[in-house]
Amino acid sequence: MSSHVELFVRAGRDGKALGGCPQCQQVFLALAVKAEYGPLTLTVTPVNLARPPTELRGAFSRLPAIRHDEETLTDVEEILQYVDRMFPQPSLSYDCDAATEACQDVFSRYVVYI
DSSP states (O other): OOOEEEEEEEBOTTSSSBOOOHHHHHHHHHHHHHHHHSSOEEEEEEEOTTSOOGGGTTTOSSSSEEEETTEEEOOHHHHHHHHHHHOOSSOOOOOOHHHHHHHTTHHHHHHHHO
């Protein structure tokens, strides 16, 4: 099993910088913590889905997406569960109902705000 994960995120207006996608940011932050304190290595690739690079056409239709070994995932919850399962240290899980409730709709509300 490889320790390298490639994260594909929405590109900014210039097609090179990271775009303003809360879901992409959520996955990026989780992977960044795993990479900083654990065995995971991370490559972040900004993608413009209107003009994806040739090698990525047909690979996925929404972002964020990760590729690890032969696995490609595009659902945020599946990505986070997969990463926690494959790279358990450091653990990002917590057991606090108040925190879960407070964070439950943060990303969807943020999108509405913007």
